[in-house]
Amino acid sequence: MNKIKSIARKLLGKSAPQPFRIDSVAQTVDGFCIVGWYFTNQIKRISVLDANSKPLASDIIDIERDDVAAATGQSAKGFQITVTTACAIDELMLSVQREDGNSLTSRLTLMGDVVPVESEKISTKSRFSLEYVIAVDGHLCLIGWVLDGGATREFTLNTNKTTYTEHSSFRYTRSDVNNAFSNEPSVTANAGFVLVFSAPEFTSPPSAKDVKLQLTLEGKSEVLVAQHVFDGKADPMTSVQRLLNNWQSASPSQLQQGDIFLPILHGIYPANVSVDISEHTYGEPSFSPSVSVIIPLYGRIDFMRYQLSNFGRNVDKNTVEVIYVLDDPKLADEARKLASELETITAFPFKLIVLSRNVGFGRANNIGVEHASADTLLLLNSDILPKNKGWIESLQESLSKPTAGIVGARLLFEDDTIQHDGMAPMRVKEHPGLWFNDHPKKGWPKHIAYTNQHETECQLLTAACWMLRKEDFVAVGGFDPVYVLGDFEDSDLCLKVEALGKKNVIRHDIELYHLERQSQNLVQPGRWKHNVTVLNAMTYNNRWKDQLRAMTEKV
Amino acid sequence: MKKIVFISHGHPELSKGGAEVASWNLYQLLLKNGYDCLYIARTDGASHGGSTFSSRGEEVLLHTGMSDWFNLSTSHLKPLFSDLAELLKEFAPDVVHIHHYAHIGIELFPAVRRALPNAKIVFTIHEFMAMCMHNGQMVKRETLKLCSKAVEADCHKCFPSHSPGDFFLRKHYVQDQFSFVDDFVSPSQFLADRYVAWGLPQEKVHVIENVLPTLTPVAPRALADGEKRTKLAFFGQVNPYKGLDILLKALTLLPHELRSKVHLDVHGANFDMQTNDFKEKVELLLNEVEDCVDLRGPYESEQLSSRMAECDWVIIPSIWWENSPVVIQEAIHIGRPLIGSNIGGMKEKIDGIAGITFEARSAASLASAIVKAVDPDVFQYWHEKLSNQQPAVEQHLQFIEALCS
Numbered sequence: 001m002n003k004i005k006s007i008a009r010k011l012l013g014k015s016a017p018q019p020f021r022i023d024s025v026a027q028t029v030d031g032f033c034i035v036g037w038y039f040t041n042q043i044k045r046i047s048v049l050d051a052n053s054k055p056l057a058s059d060i061i062d063i064e065r066d067d068v069a070a071a072t073g074q075s076a077k078g079f080q081i082t083v084t085t086a087c088a089i090d091e092l093m094l095s096v097q098r099e100d101g102n103s104l105t106s107r108l109t110l111m112g113d114v115v116p117v118e119s120e121k122i123s124t125k126s127r128f129s130l131e132y133v134i135a136v137d138g139h140l141c142l143i144g145w146v147l148d149g150g151a152t153r154e155f156t157l158n159t160n161k162t163t164y165t166e167h168s169s170f171r172y173t174r175s176d177v178n179n180a181f182s183n184e185p186s187v188t189a190n191a192g193f194v195l196v197f198s199a200p201e202f203t204s205p206p207s208a209k210d211v212k213l214q215l216t217l218e219g220k221s222e223v224l225v226a227q228h229v230f231d232g233k234a235d236p237m238t239s240v241q242r243l244l245n246n247w248q249s250a251s252p253s254q255l256q257q258g259d260i261f262l263p264i265l266h267g268i269y270p271a272n273v274s275v276d277i278s279e280h281t282y283g284e285p286s287f288s289p290s291v292s293v294i295i296p297l298y299g300r301i302d303f304m305r306y307q308l309s310n311f312g313r314n315v316d317k318n319t320v321e322v323i324y325v326l327d328d329p330k331l332a333d334e335a336r337k338l339a340s341e342l343e344t345i346t347a348f349p350f351k352l353i354v355l356s357r358n359v360g361f362g363r364a365n366n367i368g369v370e371h372a373s374a375d376t377l378l379l380l381n382s383d384i385l386p387k388n389k390g391w392i393e394s395l396q397e398s399l400s401k402p403t404a405g406i407v408g409a410r411l412l413f414e415d416d417t418i419q420h421d422g423m424a425p426m427r428v429k430e431h432p433g434l435w436f437n438d439h440p441k442k443g444w445p446k447h448i449a450y451t452n453q454h455e456t457e458c459q460l461l462t463a464a465c466w467m468l469r470k471e472d473f474v475a476v477g478g479f480d481p482v483y484v485l486g487d488f489e490d491s492d493l494c495l496k497v498e499a500l501g502k503k504n505v506i507r508h509d510i511e512l513y514h515l516e517r518q519s520q521n522l523v524q525p526g527r528w529k530h531n532v533t534v535l536n537a538m539t540y541n542n543r544w545k546d547q548l549r550a551m552t553e554k555v
Numbered sequence: 556m557k558k559i560v561f562i563s564h565g566h567p568e569l570s571k572g573g574a575e576v577a578s579w580n581l582y583q584l585l586l587k588n589g590y591d592c593l594y595i596a597r598t599d600g601a602s603h604g605g606s607t608f609s610s611r612g613e614e615v616l617l618h619t620g621m622s623d624w625f626n627l628s629t630s631h632l633k634p635l636f637s638d639l640a641e642l643l644k645e646f647a648p649d650v651v652h653i654h655h656y657a658h659i660g661i662e663l664f665p666a667v668r669r670a671l672p673n674a675k676i677v678f679t680i681h682e683f684m685a686m687c688m689h690n691g692q693m694v695k696r697e698t699l700k701l702c703s704k705a706v707e708a709d710c711h712k713c714f715p716s717h718s719p720g721d722f723f724l725r726k727h728y729v730q731d732q733f734s735f736v737d738d739f740v741s742p743s744q745f746l747a748d749r750y751v752a753w754g755l756p757q758e759k760v761h762v763i764e765n766v767l768p769t770l771t772p773v774a775p776r777a778l779a780d781g782e783k784r785t786k787l788a789f790f791g792q793v794n795p796y797k798g799l800d801i802l803l804k805a806l807t808l809l810p811h812e813l814r815s816k817v818h819l820d821v822h823g824a825n826f827d828m829q830t831n832d833f834k835e836k837v838e839l840l841l842n843e844v845e846d847c848v849d850l851r852g853p854y855e856s857e858q859l860s861s862r863m864a865e866c867d868w869v870i871i872p873s874i875w876w877e878n879s880p881v882v883i884q885e886a887i888h889i890g891r892p893l894i895g896s897n898i899g900g901m902k903e904k905i906d907g908i909a910g911i912t913f914e915a916r917s918a919a920s921l922a923s924a925i926v927k928a929v930d931p932d933v934f935q936y937w938h939e940k941l942s943n944q945q946p947a948v949e950q951h952l953q954f955i956e957a958l959c960s
Contacts, residue, residue: 305626306724309731344632345662347669383720385727414707414723515720 026238031084044097051091058083122180130224135205136232136267142195150190156214170194170257205231232268244531250430271481276356283349289321292372296364303382308346314386322350327364361486362479381464383515395467405502408461411514419514422458425548435548458506463490488540557959558591558648564655566596574681577765578654607638629660640670661732668735675958679740742879743900764947772890773864784934785817788866793823798872803840804918824853871895892937
């Protein structure tokens, strides 16, 4: 019984999550902003240390974090620390003072996930403001406001060398401007502007004083000087937030103008960014496998443990090659340590490809495919667990028909309800005119979604589990990196494979568990993330709207 | 001569848990029956020169630890996959009898299988640790309500920092490692049924009671004229799951004339290690019944017979399910009927066999069971039913023989 008691203590101790967590680290104009939370019963205070371990002067704002308390059952306090510093982010440390007197430190790295990007306070002394410029790949995106009731459409950009008049523009109403000038409703309507100029001279970001915007207001020519210029590539997630946080994509008139953001978005997330790749082999993989399984890892690497352990029972290591692609460089050391432990524990051979930067789901898969030695690919998410033996062989049997394109499978949540049984296009009320991907029957108990057909044709399938020929994947160019941060690249590829004259099918009789959204944060992403999805949807719809309409008419 | 290796998570001389004692008794039985046995017990702390093994008498101590109590997993792989593997290969057993993975790591199973591809691996389950993160008790974490099924969404409610999906992964990981086991032994049908419902293959699970060293029956206490069977005893840990508080409360509810005659001896250990809340609760109750309760403290196994002989009834009021508490078997063999909670392993081992059950967690129900039990005729009825036979001895021997052939 002594044992049981000490087990109890250990269990309770171990089950406690990390006493603090960093949600985001973003670059500000003159330093950094760090957002996170800590358990108030364990942590006394937090601070930021510079390279010499000296505390930096900082502003700390407390934030209510009921979400953390609700998720963990412990009382927690949120923080937002802003520091002014010339240090680079990797020279700084977050220092956490524990209640027991010890302190912990944590390295910092830019992660713009959910940071509320600082918006400048509106000054009523001026009738206009060019708040900031995002510079990327010879494009300048200018964001600000002018009290002209949205009348001005012609803007002129003067740089040191050149005058630009060609631009695309987008005028919209901003609530912060409305509030600041509440007695002038006629000029505050549509006061906000987003302007995109193509300025090839700027291969790197200009300094703020060199960006002057000229416009005519009430018959008078005015010059607006940029307050800040941000390098769009420096911290992609924060840049996207600056770009998209104000865009009301649910407003039909604003939705139509979303195209203006695309060149900037694609500059922030370039498709061809170079990445260093290192490949590590654990155990002795099959010499000539018939199937290569590609599994991207992001956020959580512990899935490797569960999957490889499961594969030991449900996958034939003599004919199947498993390739993990770590798309999360900050986890590289941890992943390699776990991988070498799993080599011993599971005795299931596999490869781990480590990428030097985060390239997103689609490209991580494309890189994995380049390393695949089999002619047949099985693309799999890391949070999928097969239910029993024989599933790969069954998928292969469906793929053996010459007309077969992509073969998908039925995916289940942990409570045996449907997670995926084929996708279908769907309209969303908030975004008229766009088709999104729907998972029909999601959450249904299996017996209600019963079918006696083993295999049916299904045009759209989630890439969480796909089998297809490598030659088909390569023929369509792999996943298209135009879809930023992972949306629609799977349905896009489904339609490209169909365009090759192939038929995509789903096997309803092959079941795997899919613990969807296990790698997401405790907190909900902000509007900007939703806006990225909407922009991806626009790209997708521009390509495929006829096919998508035909699909729904058929149903 | 067939060879058997026992692997236990503790040496019974160092740690007196039910699993350690059960494995030890079986080890002694097989030694006596001519098997070549090696007992390997995991232990804490560093060894001489940092070696993975040391010895304690005839037994081998395995120095290792567990690093991940969520997955029941260890990252100390060398002690298992290299050191233990080499030792096992050298000894070359026919059967490996594993009695716990706690403090060792669930990877013990693949490590043994890898080292001995042809040996039979037997695992004896002792509680619900594999399916219940709450200390293997199947009792809700905050409310201490009984839990009858490990549903991922419910486990998440007990441990909000782990998602239902995490519990799903945990379960599958543990089951993957259990797939290396040839046969499971459960000392109670109740525990076996729970594990089969959870996912163990029915055909691999065998119900065989733990074996005990031979205990000589002791005649019932001689009664004075008109005296009743009022001497009660509690044996075991004093912790919130063992229900001593329910028993003390029940004493306060007894009718006045009985209360003045009844006496309870508490043979319990580790009371001082409990949380303050629990200690205060028990101390308050103890104050109320100090006239009829003696705290006798912990006991060694040699003292068991004499201490148990003093009482008429042994009471086991646990609020968790229990598996097959060794104190029930000991009471039966010494010849003392029991009053126990009507759930799980207690109900299975007492109802109709060895005494009276009461509504678990109800002090009032226990009080009325005591009122009934003090009647010498009721005692007599149950005392006559108690059997000193151990069918489990023969069952274990047959089981091992079948595995070896």
